[in-house]
Amino acid sequence: MRPQFFLLAAALAALPAAAAEPGAARRQAQIDQIVKQISPARIEATIRKLVGFRTRHTMSDTVSETEGIGAARRWIKAELERCGAGTPLRVEFDSHVAPVSARISRPTEIVNVVATLPGTQAASVARMYVVSGHYDSRNTDVMDATGDAPGANDDASGTAAVMEMACVMAKYKFDATLVFMTVAAEEQGLLGAAHWAEQAKQKNLNIAGMFTNDIIGSSRDEHGNQDDTQVRLFAEGLPLQKENSEAVRTLIQTGGENDSLSRQLARAVKEAGERYVPKFKVNIIQRRDRYLRGGDHMPFLERGYAALRFTEPAEDFNHQHQNIRTENGVLIGDLPQYNDYHYIAQVARVNAAALSTLALAPAAPQKVQVRTARLQNDTELVWQANSEPDLAGYRIVWRDTTAADWQHALFVGKVTEFTMPQSKDNVYFGVQAVDVDGNVSPASYPTPLR
Known part of the structure; x- marks a missing residue:
């Protein structure tokens, strides 16, 4: 034998x-420390600050210091610079002008806020892991740039989680590079994420994994039932292509439809997340996204990168994409009182544990x-x-x-x-x-x- x-x-x-x-x-002591330092209180404060800008619609005011998307992005950048002071965290605006399109009525500057934590190992520094949330918001009319659009869950929750991770993790060293992004114009067609992903593709960046956090704020469904024990992680199998690439044909030929880059990444995220956040399930959903819906991971998938989406267990649609109003005694709207801040922190901990593990591990x-x-x-x-x-x-x-x-x-x-x-x-x-x-x-x- x-x-x-x-x-x-x-x-x-x-x-x-x-x-x-x-x-x-x-288990790594460093990752245990990072997970422990994620703060529900700071996440709540960040979300309430973002809601305080009244609207973060992509085409809203960019001049005011107190209202609109311009004030929001400047505050996000300043806050990341503040918490990253004395660390290698590098914070920048990533900007481009979007032309008129179905959801853009005039040429509009789209600005992502990108915080990069360079890796410290020469053999791994070029390998990157990207995590995002979108800071723009909307109400019922996707073209309404002036009405109140608090966006507490969609997606101040994801933005706050990403900012919290950046602030905590900037104090630690990782072999590979981490990129924390708050992106704009998700509601207008994933424009901010698409621009960054396209630039990454043109620069031939080695993005080994990407995940977005979008609608991770509530642990209750539309009936009031609570589930704060799990998060959905959407993972694409075979990519959507007009003609299958050689790599996809090989997967099909050998029965590897469930072994795409994104599914392999999802397994790694689940393993790391559940190891460091006990009694909290990472529920892999074997779909690109929710049924016929989308998010900021999709531009990365379309360019061949492994990419995933975190979303709460069951969405309450009274609290997303809705004008604030009262109907039959029920207050409708994406308001901060409907968020579960301890739940958001749990999702952020899973993200942080997975990112840390990936960035410390070999390729x-x-x-x-x-x-x-x-x-x-x-x-x-x-x-x-x-x-x-x-x-x-x-x-x-x-x-x-x-x-x-x-x-x-x-x-x-x-x-x-x-x-x-x-x-x-x-x-x-x-x-x-x-x-x-x-x-x-x-x-x-x-x-x-x-």
């Missing part, structure tokens, strides 16, 4: 005590392949070596074809090939990179090596 068989048998026997497995994911292995030169029941996996100096080795993960999440893992050390005594026909495989501290990358799906 080959040595790999003994290794596999030993690993499977030890699965109930997975923490003892070499190469297993381990996902590249050029992972299955040798197919001969027919056999074993599976020969090969991959390209990572370049990180703190790499400990690689972990092979696998699951049944009917399972959504990884079920088994085997640390195989610092090698670039390994033979699994299991058929590629019957399970799905992935390969992860692990560093010396136990930070684990997302899995890479193996493609055929002919």
Whole structure:
């Protein structure tokens, strides 16, 4: 029997005590500290400040210091600069002029506020993880730029979560680069996010993962039922394309529809989030977004990046995209009293834990392949070596074809090939990179090596 068989048998026997497995994911004190420092009180204060600008409609006032989107973006930038003082956090406006379109009645400057925390490891600094919330708001009429549009949940909640993460995490060091964005013109057609994503594509930036937080403010549905124990994480499978790319054709050919870059990222986010935020479920929804709806992760998906969306368990549509009014004794509108600030903090903690883990871990292995030169029941996996100096080795993960999440893992050390005594026909495989501290990358799906 080959040595790999003994290794596999030993690993499977030890699965109930997975923490003892070499190469297993381990809790990091730094991430525990970050999660602990996320403050519901600060998140609430930020949301109430944003609501205080009365409207943050994309085409609202840009001159006033107290009302409109201009005042809001200047305050966001100043606040990020204040909390990032003395840290490497770099805060900038990202601006472009949007022409007249279906939801833009006149040429309008669209301004994102972008806070970048550079990575500290030379081998990882070019790898980036992006998190966003949109700070613009709207009421019932998407073209109404003057009426009250508090947008406390949609999406001051996501904006406040991103700002809180930036302020807390700026005081820590990460191998890879983190980008915290509050973007504009989501309600007018995802314009701010699309501009930044397109610039990233043109610059060939290495965005290894992106997630947006949009409508994460309430733990109650329209009937008043509360669920503060989970968050939805939307993850696209096969991308929407007029013609399938070679990569997509390979996924379809090998049955890997559930192993897209975004689904692999979602599994990593779920694992990290649930590890550091106990009794809080990251519920992966295997869809690009809610049914026929969209968000700021979509421009990233359309440019080939792995991207996800966080959203509360059940939306109450009386509290989004609504003029403030009272009907049948019920106050309608996206108002701050309908938010659950402890819930928003929980979602922010999941985000922060996932971002921290991803930015401390090695990159996902590249050029992972299955040798197919001969027919056999074993599976020969090969991959390209990572370049990180703190790499400990690689972990092979696998699951049944009917399972959504990884079920088994085997640390195989610092090698670039390994033979699994299991058929590629019957399970799905992935390969992860692990560093010396136990930070684990997302899995890479193996493609055929002919």
